[in-house]
Structure formats: structure tokens, C-alpha cells
Amino acid sequence: MGRLAFCVMLVACAADPPPYETRTDHDPNGTGKFYCGREIALVMGHEAAGWLDRPEREEEERPSKLHDLLAVKAGQTVADVGAGSGYHTWRLAKAVGPTGKVLAIDIQPEMLAIIKEKADRKKIKHVEGVLGKIDDPKLPAGQVDLAIMVDVYHEFSHPYEMMSGIVKALKPGGRVVLVEYRAEDDKVPIKEVHKMSERQVIREMATFPLKHVKTHADLPWQHVIVFEKK
Numbered sequence: 001m002g003r004l005a006f007c008v009m010l011v012a013c014a015a016d017p018p019p020y021e022t023r024t025d026h027d028p029n030g031t032g033k034f035y036c037g038r039e040i041a042l043v044m045g046h047e048a049a050g051w052l053d054r055p056e057r058e059e060e061e062r063p064s065k066l067h068d069l070l071a072v073k074a075g076q077t078v079a080d081v082g083a084g085s086g087y088h089t090w091r092l093a094k095a096v097g098p099t100g101k102v103l104a105i106d107i108q109p110e111m112l113a114i115i116k117e118k119a120d121r122k123k124i125k126h127v128e129g130v131l132g133k134i135d136d137p138k139l140p141a142g143q144v145d146l147a148i149m150v151d152v153y154h155e156f157s158h159p160y161e162m163m164s165g166i167v168k169a170l171k172p173g174g175r176v177v178l179v180e181y182r183a184e185d186d187k188v189p190i191k192e193v194h195k196m197s198e199r200q201v202i203r204e205m206a207t208f209p210l211k212h213v214k215t216h217a218d219l220p221w222q223h224v225i226v227f228e229k230k
């Protein structure tokens with residue numbers, strides 16, 4: 001990125017709220033809508049739910065390691081925002097146990113139907129599907145210990161509005177965790193607009209009362225960027 005483009009991006013992201021911008025010249029996998037200098041990706045449709053549940057995902061992304069890092073505790077309330085087919089929802093449900101709760105949020109009713117069918121089959125009662133809106137996660141205020149987005153944030157058509165709702169939903173000291181494919185690494189085999197750099201994530205979170213506490217960089221393809229509500 002050129003120096004001028006970098007300065008323009010910094011200025012755009014310093015505004016509160018940062019403005020959205022539409023460009024005609026853009027990545028074919030993107031929406032043409034830009035936020036803080038980043039192009040927003042197209043939403044992955046429910047037709048691709050099978051890709052989310054592919055068996056080789058364990059080897060490629062090491063979700064078990066991710067869940068060790070998260071250290072979710074029994075009894076907690078976790079929001080799995082952009083839950084998709086529930087790949088991470090079941091692991092979170094196991095960690096919080098029956099005294100806790102997982103709110104599985106998605107904007108596609110078809111994804112929530114997959115989650116409900118699996119929850120019924122597994123007889124899991126502490127997972128609640130929530131149909132969100134593109135600009136509202138529909139979360140209760142002040143009740144969430146952890147809001148996690150795995151491969152989701154870069155798809156939000158309204159990242160500012162979504163993050164405002166998510167931060168409001170956190171308890172004091174609650175965590176927001178973004179798991180994104182590393183844009184810094186050319187070897188990660190994911191389309192460019194579906195990746196995010198750590199620097200970009202931190203820049204976009206700076207508008208909110210969040211403190212960056214840690215970035216875990218030891219998963220094969222993704223970084224795990226952890227924030228705490230101030």
C-alpha cells in the first residue's frame with residue numbers, strides 16, 4: 001500500500017463512526033463497500049455449509065487448539081456470532097456446560113435450521129439460535145462473557161453497527177475474540193478479501209471501548225485476536 005493510501009485509511013478510521021465508501025474498481029470476491037480502507041467480503045452462503053464441516057478442517061485449522069486457548073469456563077454465556085452450521089458452537093457448548101449458554105447468531109435462517117437440527121439430535125438444550133440482522137446481533141445487553149467470531153468479521157456489511165451491538169452485550173471485562181485468516185501470510189490458501197491483518201483488526205476495534213490483550217499466532221492459518229471490554 002502506498003503512503004498516501006495508508007494516510008487516507010488512518011484518517012477514515014479515526015472518524016467516529018468511520019464512514020463507509022463504495023468503489024466500482026474492486027476485488028471480484030468483495031462487495032465494493034469499504035470500511036477503514038478495507039473491502040468488505042461477500043457473505044458465505046448456506047449452500048457452502050458442507051465446507052465449514054469438512055473433516056480436514058481439524059488438520060487445517062486446529063480448532064481443538066483454538067478452544068484450549070479460549071479457556072471458556074463452565075457456566076459462562078458465549079455468543080458465537082456468525083455461527084454458520086455450528087462448527088464451533090458444539091465445542092463452546094461443551095465448555096460452558098449445561099449451567100452456561102451459547103447464543104448462536106446468524107443472519108441466514110438456513111444456518112440456524114442446521115444448528116437446531118443438530119442440537120435436537122445431540123439433545124443439547126443450552127444452545128439458543130438467534131436470527132440476527134446485518135446491522136444488529138440481537139444480543140441482550142450486558143450478559144455475555146465472550147463474543148467470538150470465527151471467519152466472520154470481514155463479512156459484516158455493517159461492521160461498525162455490529163461491533164457496537166456486540167460491545168454493548170458484553171459484561172464488564174467480557175472478551176471479544178476475532179479469529180481471522182492471516183493476511184500477512186501469502187501461504188494461507190484463502191481469498192484476499194476473506195483475510196485480515198492483525199494491524200487492520202486492531203485499527204477497526206480502536207473505535208470501541210476495547211483493550212487489545214493478546215494475539216495468538218500459533219494456529220496454522222488464523223490469528224486469534226483477543227480484546228477485553230474496558
Ligand SMILES: C[S@@+](CC[C@H](N)C(=O)[O-])C[C@H]1O[C@@H](n2cnc3c(N)ncnc32)[C@H](O)[C@@H]1O
Nearest residue numbers: 044052082083084087106107108132134150152
Ligand atoms: C464463513 S462463515 C463462518 C461460520 C462459522 N463461524 C465457522 O467458523 O464455521 C460466516 C458466517 O457469518 C454469517 N454472517 C455474516 N454477516 C453476519 C452478521 N451481520 N450477523 C451474523 N452473522 C453473519 C454468515 O451468514 C455465515 O454463516
